[in-house]
Amino acid sequence: MMTIERKPPLGKKVQLMATCLCDAFYDDAAVATVQVLEHLGLTVEFPQAQTCCGQPAFNAGDWAASRRVARHMVRTFKGELPVIVPSSSCAAMVFHGSLLAFEHEPDLPAVEQLARRTWELADFIVHGLGVTTWPGRFDAAIAFHRSCHTRGSNSAEAAATLMRSIPGVNLVEFGEAEQCCGFGGTFSVSFPHISEAMGRLKLQHLRAAQPQVLVGVDTSCLMHLSGLAEKEGQPVKHLHVVQVLRDALKNGGLL
Amino acid sequence: MKFQPIDQFATTLAPEKRQSVYGGTKATHEKRTKLLAAQFAEPDHLRRLAGEIKQHAIENLDTLLPLAEERLKAGGAQVHWAVDAEAARRQVLAILQRRGATRLVKAKTMVSEEIELAPFLESHGIECLETDLGEFIIQIDHDHPSHIVRPIIHKNRREIAVSFEKNGLGAYNDEPEVITRRAREFMRKKYLAADVGMTGANFVVAESGRLVVVTNEGNSRFSLAATKCHIALVGIEKIVPRDRDLALFLNLLARSATAQQLTVYTEFIQGPKAAGQPDGPEEMHVIFVDNGRTEVLASECREILRCIRCGACMNVCPVYRQVSGHAYRSVYPGPVGAVLSPLLAGEHFLDKADLPKASSLCGACNEVCPVNIPISDLLLRLRDKGKREGAPSPGLPPMGPWALLASQPLVWKAALFCGRMLDHVPGALIPVPAFHAWTGCRTLPKWRGGEFRKWLRVRKK
Ligand code: SF4
Numbered sequence: 001m002m003t004i005e006r007k008p009p010l011g012k013k014v015q016l017m018a019t020c021l022c023d024a025f026y027d028d029a030a031v032a033t034v035q036v037l038e039h040l041g042l043t044v045e046f047p048q049a050q051t052c053c054g055q056p057a058f059n060a061g062d063w064a065a066s067r068r069v070a071r072h073m074v075r076t077f078k079g080e081l082p083v084i085v086p087s088s089s090c091a092a093m094v095f096h097g098s099l100l101a102f103e104h105e106p107d108l109p110a111v112e113q114l115a116r117r118t119w120e121l122a123d124f125i126v127h128g129l130g131v132t133t134w135p136g137r138f139d140a141a142i143a144f145h146r147s148c149h150t151r152g153s154n155s156a157e158a159a160a161t162l163m164r165s166i167p168g169v170n171l172v173e174f175g176e177a178e179q180c181c182g183f184g185g186t187f188s189v190s191f192p193h194i195s196e197a198m199g200r201l202k203l204q205h206l207r208a209a210q211p212q213v214l215v216g217v218d219t220s221c222l223m224h225l226s227g228l229a230e231k232e233g234q235p236v237k238h239l240h241v242v243q244v245l246r247d248a249l250k251n252g253g254l255l
Numbered sequence: 256m257k258f259q260p261i262d263q264f265a266t267t268l269a270p271e272k273r274q275s276v277y278g279g280t281k282a283t284h285e286k287r288t289k290l291l292a293a294q295f296a297e298p299d300h301l302r303r304l305a306g307e308i309k310q311h312a313i314e315n316l317d318t319l320l321p322l323a324e325e326r327l328k329a330g331g332a333q334v335h336w337a338v339d340a341e342a343a344r345r346q347v348l349a350i351l352q353r354r355g356a357t358r359l360v361k362a363k364t365m366v367s368e369e370i371e372l373a374p375f376l377e378s379h380g381i382e383c384l385e386t387d388l389g390e391f392i393i394q395i396d397h398d399h400p401s402h403i404v405r406p407i408i409h410k411n412r413r414e415i416a417v418s419f420e421k422n423g424l425g426a427y428n429d430e431p432e433v434i435t436r437r438a439r440e441f442m443r444k445k446y447l448a449a450d451v452g453m454t455g456a457n458f459v460v461a462e463s464g465r466l467v468v469v470t471n472e473g474n475s476r477f478s479l480a481a482t483k484c485h486i487a488l489v490g491i492e493k494i495v496p497r498d499r500d501l502a503l504f505l506n507l508l509a510r511s512a513t514a515q516q517l518t519v520y521t522e523f524i525q526g527p528k529a530a531g532q533p534d535g536p537e538e539m540h541v542i543f544v545d546n547g548r549t550e551v552l553a554s555e556c557r558e559i560l561r562c563i564r565c566g567a568c569m570n571v572c573p574v575y576r577q578v579s580g581h582a583y584r585s586v587y588p589g590p591v592g593a594v595l596s597p598l599l600a601g602e603h604f605l606d607k608a609d610l611p612k613a614s615s616l617c618g619a620c621n622e623v624c625p626v627n628i629p630i631s632d633l634l635l636r637l638r639d640k641g642k643r644e645g646a647p648s649p650g651l652p653p654m655g656p657w658a659l660l661a662s663q664p665l666v667w668k669a670a671l672f673c674g675r676m677l678d679h680v681p682g683a684l685i686p687v688p689a690f691h692a693w694t695g696c697r698t699l700p701k702w703r704g705g706e707f708r709k710w711l712r713v714r715k716k
Contacts, residue, residue, distance in 0.1 A: 018707060020661075023671060025700045027707035034711075046711055049664035057654035059616060061638030061646075065658035072662035100632060101639075148617035176281075180573045184615025189692040190650035191262040191613060196696040197577045198615070227697030 004095055004115045009082040009128045013043045017077065017085045017094075017118075019219070020052040026219040032246035033086045033121060039249055040129060044084075049076045053085075054101075055093040059185045063101045070098045074110050082128065083118045086242050088149040088156075088217045089185075091120035120150075121242055122217055126158035132165065136252025138244055139168035143211035145202070145225070147218040148180050159217050159241045166248045174209035176201070183224035199228045206236070214238040256688055257649040261574075261613040264582040272409050276401070276579045279408045280570040286514035287567060287623070294516070305503050306627030309561035312461075312494050313552060319461040319494045320543065326464025330526030332539040340370035343544045347372060347453075347486060348379055350540055354484055356381070356450030360442075362468070362475035363387035364455025365403055365564060366488045366544050368586045369599070384445050386474035388438055395422045401580030403587060404512045404566035409579050442474075452478030452536065456489045457563065458504060459541075462497050465525050466541070469508065469518040476520055485527065485536040491543050492560040504563065507625035511565035547599040556633045559594045561626040568620035568630060574613055583610055590620040594633045597641075608646035611637035652689055671704035678702050 014037060022030035037044050054069030073094070077083050085091040095115040102108045125131050142163060150156035163169050182188070182198025189195075203225060206214060214236050216222045222238045229236045239247075249255040258266075291298040312319060324334045337343035343366075351359065359381055361367065373383045373394075385394040389406040393399065396418045400406030407415070416429035424437045454475045458467040466487055468475050479485055495504060509515040528535035551560055569575040569589025580588030585596035585607065593614060597607035611634040620630040642648075660666055677685075678701060682694055693699060 022707060024674060024702065024704045027703045027710065030707040031710055046708075048708070051661040051664065051667045054658070054661070057658050058635070059638070060648060060651050060654050061612070061635075061640075061642040062654035062658070063639045063642070065654040068658040069661045076664075097635075100635060148615070148619070151618045151622060178619070180615050180617030180619065182573070182615060184617065186651055187612075187615045189689040190259055190648065191265075191574075191615075192650075192692040192695055193258070193262050193265045194574055194577050194613075195615070197265065198573050199696075201573075223700060224697060227693075227699065230698040231696060 004099065004112060006095075006119070007116050009117075009119075009124070011081075012041060013045060013081055015045045015047060015077055015079075015081045015083045017050060017053070017073075017083050017090065018046065019085060019087045019090045021219045021223065022086065025223065026240065029086055029219055029240040029243055032240065032242045033084070035249070035255060036125075036242055036245045037084065039255060040125065040131065045081065047076045053090040053093040053098075055090060055097060056186055058093065058097050058101055059187070066098075066101050067105065070101065070111060071107070074107075074114050077114055080117065082124065083114065084121055084124050085118060086121045086217075086240060087219065088120045088147055088153065089220055091118055091155075092149040092153065094118040120153065120155040120217065122159035122162060123153060123155045126161055127154050132161055134162045134166045134245055134248060136166060136248030136250070136254050137168045138166050138248040138251060140212040141170045141172050141210065142213050142215050142244070143172050143174055143206050143209050144241075145181060145206070145214060145216040145221055146177060147216055147221045150217060155217055163215070163241065163244060166244070169244075172209040172211050175205040177205075181221045181225055183221045185220070188224055195224070196228065199224055203229055203236070212237065213244075215241050215244055217241050256691060259612060259649060260584075260609055261578055261582045265578045268579055268582075271411070272579055273577065275411050276409055277576045279405065280576050283514055284567070284570040284623070287510060287570070290510050290514050290516070294510075301503065301507060302625050302627045305507055305625055306561055308495065308500055308503070309563070309626045310558065312496055313492055313557060313560040315496075316491060316494060316552070319496060320491060323459055323461045323464055323494060326462070327526070327541055330464050331529070332464070332526050332541050335540060335542045337542055337544045337546070339546050343370045343488065343542055343546065344372055344375045346542050347488070348376065348381075350484070350486060351376070351381055351451060354450060354538075356484070358382045358384075358445075358449045359451045359453055360384050360386050360446055360449040360478045360482065362452075362454040362470060362478055363390050363406075364453070364488050365586060366455055366490050367453070368400065370488075370544065370546060372488075384442070384449070386442055386446070386478060387470070388435065388472060391438055391442070392418065395419075399581065400586075401588060402566060402569060403564050403591075409581065446477050446481040449478070449482050451484045451486060452482040453486045453488065454478065456487050456493055457508065458495050458501060459489055459493050460496075460498050460501065461494050463525065465498060465523050467501060467505070468522045468524065469505070469520065471513070471515075471519045473520045476522060479522075479524075479536055480534055483536055484538040484540070485524075486540045486542065487524075488542050488544060491545055491548050492562075508563055508565055511567040511623065511625040547601050550601065551595075551598045554598060555636050556594060556598060558628050559591065559598065559633055561628055562591055562595070563626055564591075565625055567623040567625065571619045571623050573617060573619065574615065578613070582613070585610070590614065590630045590634070594630060594637060597637055605641070605644060605646050608637070608641035608644070611635075611641065612648070650688055650692055652687060668705065668708075674702045674704040
């Protein structure tokens with residue numbers, strides 16, 4: 001959800017907010033983000049002090065704790081450079097969630113300043129840079145899960161546009177595509193039974209479409225869905241959209 | 256392991272009930288979406304406009320309510336103000352007793368559920384009959400509504416046939432037509448014998464004092480035709496400023512609630528029977544019920560007062576679909592209830608503080624709400640309020656220490672490194688409930704903490 005006007009990016013340098021999940025589990029998605037941004041001619045800066053966006057505490061209702069993390073993030077990502085996040089959820093935390101949490105705080109302007117230059121990756125490529133087609137090759141039937149934090153933003157449409165343009169990609173349709181997968185951050189562990197039921201429903205729809213790869217813009221949803229599938233003994237191949245973009249470049253000999 | 260009450264409830268819900276709820280909500284939601292898209296170029300513009308009008312109305316209740324009162328009185332209605340449930344119940348009883356009335360026929364009103372009117376009246380010897388078919392079935396079953404528009408969405412017709420048989424309404428037959436016919440025959444006699452008819456109101460127009468009541472069964476119309484006295488129970492937030500606003504709201508309400516272009520019956524009521532009119536109640540009372548709404552208006556969640564009770568948010572809600580309305584322990588279930596119920600609970604807020612947590616925050620409700628309420632933001636605000644007021648949060652590790660960790664880069668990096676332990680320590684030894692809640696139904700990917708940073712370092716060299 002967007003609640004703030006964003007500045008168009010200037011210059012050739014960006015900062016990367018890799019997200020805590022990439023830091024802990026999905027390093028290749030972060031690597032792919034760097035490779036893809038560099039392919040686009042950008043210089044990527046990685047502020048070493050970064051940790052998390054604060055969303056777990058925010059969702060859990062501990063806004064004081066989430067503000068502590070958000071303040072750290074504001075300090076870490078100083079300056080005017082666009083901040084690129086390979087996650088619609090963490091990006092939305094910066095440009096929507098934190099604005100709520102800081103509504104009555106004196107340092108709201110600093111949070112807004114960061115919000116105005118923070119982008120989800122696919123949205124940045126398509127709407128920030130104006131790149132709408134992607135070269136290379138990726139031969140697969142892809143089921144694209146539109147995670148819920150793409151609602152009201154341009155991210156899902158941007159990711160789909162890029163993937164559709166890659167030679168070899170076949171985006172398959174599946175039932176109830178707009179429904180939540182049941183991850184929901186802290187919800188996944190505080191409401192595990194409901195979360196599981198929602199995830200199984202999603203998997204059922206996905207499998208019916210017989211994709212070769214499940215792709216998403218958030219590693220969090222992918223971690224939940226693939227974890228469920230693996231526990232069932234029927235693992236699903238899953239990739240972050242940026243891994244598809246990177247692999248397409250590789251397959252096309254462009255990287 | 257301790258789970259949240261609603262999650263616990265989900266584990267006990269019969270698969271048959273879940274199927275009824277899931278199937279019913281999904282079908283209505285899909286029809287609604289198709290209908291709006293087919294008939295309006297920009298349904299979202301309409302939702303935004305309706306939201307702005309309703310926001311204006313609730314922020315100007317101090318002038319709009321007195322205006323409505325004045326117009327209602329000019330039309331011959333009597334107007335009463337009830338600060339809380341107790342006052343509202345007493346006012347209804349006083350009207351009935353003054354008329355020596357003992358039989359009330361009642362159309363569907365959520366406010367009457369909210370103030371627990373029926374049991375109160377029955378304890379004073381008043382027969383109180385629900386005339387909405389769904390509510391009637393709830394009444395004979397001693398059940399509770401589980402949806403604000405479709406109170407029996409959790410039941411299938413076989414269960415209904417059984418309760419009809421039990422209640423002497425004919426031998427078992429689960430044909431919907433037969434069930435409806437039997438209910439109608441039973442009710443017709445009751446209407447004719449009733450003393451007072453009660454309705455709610457979907458809208459009250461301030462500038463004209465016009466009450467709008469929509470139904471699909473015509474039961475409110477029957478109540479008004481057959482009785483001499485009409486009582487309307489109305490939440491104070493039902494106000495819209497102008498008659499012309501109704502065009503927008505009626506178009507949105509029917510489509511959002513039941514995927515209809517317009518409800519079958521739409522009544523505009525502007526007072527009791529006037530001189531020269533052959534039919535209609537000779538006495539009309541409008542009871543404006545506050546019951547906590549003023550405090551909601553003063554809170555940071557006031558947008559919820561825009562709600563026109565269409566039920567679209569629960570139809571689309573993936574959590575509601577899994578748990579049914581009864582999981583919410585409230586008159587108002589689903590996303591709207593998860594916001595409204597804790598707020599209306601007033602000093603008992605903490606008893607309901609778990610409701611706003613029963614959401615993956617997917618935001619599907621925001622996209623369907625005909626008055627554009629930012630429901631998921633309000634859920635978040637209430638989680639914050641709950642935390643500040645000491646609500647428990649079973650299943651979650653404390654976030655304070657985590658925030659400390661996540662705001663100190665060196666500690667964070669050390670933790671990324673230490674996380675490797677996860678891959679080697681047997682799960683059973685990890686004393687974190689959230690870990691077990693995760694791994695109960697999912698695997699955890701292999702820990703790769705710090706690997707990305709390593710890649711960056713190596714590359715630089
Ligand atoms: S909150 Fe919105 S969608 Fe839900 S019942 Fe109210 S008006 Fe309908």
